[in-house]
Amino acid sequence: MLLDDKSVYLMRLGDNALVLSQRLSEWCGKGPAFEEDMALTNIALDLIGQARMWLSYAGEVEGRGRDEDALAFRRDSHEFTNLLLVEQPNGDYAQTLVRQFFFDAWHQLVLEALMRSSDDRIADIASKAIKEVAYHLRRSSDLVVRLGDGSAESRRRVQAAVDELWMFTGEMFNADETEELLGAQGLACDPSTLKGAWLAIVSEVFAEATLEIPAGEWMQKGGKQGRHGENLGLLLAEMQFLQRAYPGATW
Amino acid sequence: MADLRERSDRVWGWLADVPDPEIPAISIVDLGIVREVNWHNEPAGAVCEVVITPTYSGCPATEVIGRSIEEALRERGVERVRLESRIAPAWTTDWLTSEGRRKLQEYGIAPPARRADGRQVIDISRLRRHAVEDAPAACPHCGSANTAPISRHGSTPCKALHRCLDCLEPFDYFKCH
Numbered sequence: 001m002l003l004d005d006k007s008v009y010l011m012r013l014g015d016n017a018l019v020l021s022q023r024l025s026e027w028c029g030k031g032p033a034f035e036e037d038m039a040l041t042n043i044a045l046d047l048i049g050q051a052r053m054w055l056s057y058a059g060e061v062e063g064r065g066r067d068e069d070a071l072a073f074r075r076d077s078h079e080f081t082n083l084l085l086v087e088q089p090n091g092d093y094a095q096t097l098v099r100q101f102f103f104d105a106w107h108q109l110v111l112e113a114l115m116r117s118s119d120d121r122i123a124d125i126a127s128k129a130i131k132e133v134a135y136h137l138r139r140s141s142d143l144v145v146r147l148g149d150g151s152a153e154s155r156r157r158v159q160a161a162v163d164e165l166w167m168f169t170g171e172m173f174n175a176d177e178t179e180e181l182l183g184a185q186g187l188a189c190d191p192s193t194l195k196g197a198w199l200a201i202v203s204e205v206f207a208e209a210t211l212e213i214p215a216g217e218w219m220q221k222g223g224k225q226g227r228h229g230e231n232l233g234l235l236l237a238e239m240q241f242l243q244r245a246y247p248g249a250t251w
Numbered sequence: 252m253a254d255l256r257e258r259s260d261r262v263w264g265w266l267a268d269v270p271d272p273e274i275p276a277i278s279i280v281d282l283g284i285v286r287e288v289n290w291h292n293e294p295a296g297a298v299c300e301v302v303i304t305p306t307y308s309g310c311p312a313t314e315v316i317g318r319s320i321e322e323a324l325r326e327r328g329v330e331r332v333r334l335e336s337r338i339a340p341a342w343t344t345d346w347l348t349s350e351g352r353r354k355l356q357e358y359g360i361a362p363p364a365r366r367a368d369g370r371q372v373i374d375i376s377r378l379r380r381h382a383v384e385d386a387p388a389a390c391p392h393c394g395s396a397n398t399a400p401i402s403r404h405g406s407t408p409c410k411a412l413h414r415c416l417d418c419l420e421p422f423d424y425f426k427c428h
Contacts, residue, residue: 035402035412042404049308053338124339131341131367131428132308138384139403 005178007062008081009188010122011071012224013110014054015082018072019232020103021047022239023090032093039139040096046132053125073243077226077233084223085168087232094147094157098165101140105201106172106194108137113189122187141205148209155210162206163214170219172198259288262299262324269323272315273407276358279316282306283346286337298331299324304342307408307428343367344409344428355425360410361387363427387424390415 024044031037055068066074085103090096111133114126147154173195175183183190199213206213222228242249266288267280279285287302301320305313317334324332344363347355352362364387389396395417402412405423414421 035404038402038406039404042408045309045311045408046307047309049310053308120339124341128338128341129308131343135403135426135428 003061003063005181006119006187007058008178009182010054010058010061012081014051014058014068014071015080016086016103016107017047017054018051019080019082019235020086020100021045021051022235023086023088024096024100026090027096036093043100043136043139046129046136050125050129050132053129057121057125069243073240074247077228077236079226080228080232080236081224081226082232083168083171084220084228085165085172087223087228087235088165088168089231091161091164092157094154094161095165097140097143097147098158098161100136101144101205102165102169102172102202104133104137104140105198106169107133108201109194109197110189110191113194116186117188118186137201141201144205144211145209148206148211158209159211162211163216166214166216167218167220171221171223174221174224176224255290258290258299262288262301262329265323265327266301266320269316269319272312272319274355274358274360274409276360277351277354279303279320281348281351281354283342283344283348283351284316285320293331296331298333299329300333300335302335302337304337304340306342310408312407342428344425347425356391359391360423360425361389361391361413362425364388365427367427385411385427387413387422390418390420391422392420393418 021044024040024047027037027040028044029037031040051072052068055071059066059068059071083103085099088095088099108130111126111130114122115130117123117126144158148158149155173191175190175192179188179190182188183193202213263280263285266285267278269279271277271279271282271284274282284303284306285301286304287300289300289302291298291300301324303316303320313336317336320334321332345366347362355362364385384400386400387398390398390413393415395415397416398413399416400411400413401421404410405412409425409428410423411426412421413424
C-alpha cells in the first residue's frame with residue numbers, strides 16, 4: 001500500500017457518487033412528474049455531497065496536491081474509476097429507476113460494511129452517507145414494485161431496463177487486488193462478499209414487482225480500471241466544460 | 252475558566268438567534284447543527300471555535316450557515332472565529348431541540364414523528380410495498396392524524412411532502428433522519 005491503494009479505493013467511491021449524481025441532475029426540470037423531479041435532484045444532491053467527502057479524502061491520501069475539484073474536473077475519462085452501471089444514459093424513466101435500484105442496493109451494502117472500516121474517517125463518511133442511501137433504497141424499491149406490478153406497459157419497460165442493465169451488475173462484485181488487499185486489512189470492503197445479500201434484496205423486490213431476474217451470466221467489466229464506454233466521455237464533456245475552458249474559474 | 256465558560260454561554264445565546272437559511276423559523280441551535288463552542292487562548296488573542304455538524308451531505312445551506320455564524324459573532328465583537336465541521340457522529344433529527352420542534356410545528360412543518368436510532372441498516376422485508384414508513388404524527392394545521400404522503404422529497408433535503416385528509420391542506424414533514 002498502501003497509500004496508493006487507499007487513494008485508488010477512495011476515488012472509486014467518489015467517482016460512483018459523482019457520475020451518478022451528474023446523470024441524475026440531467027433530469028432536473030424534465031422529470032415525468034414534479035415529485036420525481038424533486039426526488040432525482042435531491043438524490044443527486046446527496047450523492048454530490050458524498051462524492052466531495054470521498055474525493056477530498058482521496059486527494060489528501062494521494063498527497064499530490066489535488067483537491068476534490070481537481071479530481072472531479074481535471075481527470076479524463078480513463079482516469080475515472082466508477083462502475084460502468086452509473087455512467088449508463090438515463091434512457092426512459094424505467095432505465096433511470098432500475099439503474100438507481102441496482103446501485104442503491106449495492107451502495108447500501110458497501111456502506112454498511114464500511115461503517116466498520118478500521119480507518120476512522122472512512123467509517124465516519126460511511127455512517128453519514130448510509131442514512132441518505134437507506135432512504136434512496138426505500139424509494140427505488142418502492143417504485144420498482146409499483147411500476148413492475150403496474151400496467152402492462154410499465155412492467156414491459158421496467159423488465160426491458162432490467163434485461164438491458166443486468167450485464168453491468170457483475171462488476172459490482174468483482175474484487176481486484178486493491179480491494180482484496182484493503183479488504184484483508186479491514187480498511188475497505190471486499191465486494192465479492194456482498195453478492196448474496198445484494199441478490200437477496202433484488203429477489204425480494206422483484207418477486208413483489210413480478211419482475212424476472214435475467215438468465216444471462218455474461219457481464220461487462222472494466223470501469224474500476226478506467227475502461228469506459230463513450231457515454232462517460234460525453235458526460236464529462238458537459239460536467240467539466242467550464243473548468244476546461246476557464247481553468248480555475250470561481251464565482 | 253469560569254470566564255471562558257461564561258463567554259461560551261454567551262456565544263451559544265447569540266447562535267440561538269442565527270436562523271437556518273432554508274427554514275428561517277428555527278435557529279441553527281434548534282436544528283442541532285452547533286455541537287460545541289470552545290474558547291482558546293492563543294498568543295495572538297482568544298479564538299472562538301464553533302464546531303458544526305452538517306445535516307445532509309449535499310445540503311447547500313451548510314456553507315451559508317458557516318458564513319452566518321462568522322458574521323453573527325463578528326457583529327458582537329468576536330474578532331477571531333474558527334469553524335470546525337465535524338461529520339461524526341452523523342447529524343440526526345434526534346438533535347432537534349423541543350423548542351425547535353415546537354417552532355417547526357407553528358411554522359407549518361410537521362416535526363419528525365419518532366427517534367431515528369439505528370435506521371440505517373435495511374431490513375429487507377420493509378422494502379416491500381405497504382411497508383410502514385416514516386410518517387408525520389399529525390397535520391400541523393389542524394392536528395388531524397389522518398394524513399397521506401404526496402412525495403418523499405420536498406423543497407429541501409430534510410423534508411417530505413404530505414397532505415391532510417381532513418383539512419385537505421398539503422404540508423411539509425421534517426423527515427426522521
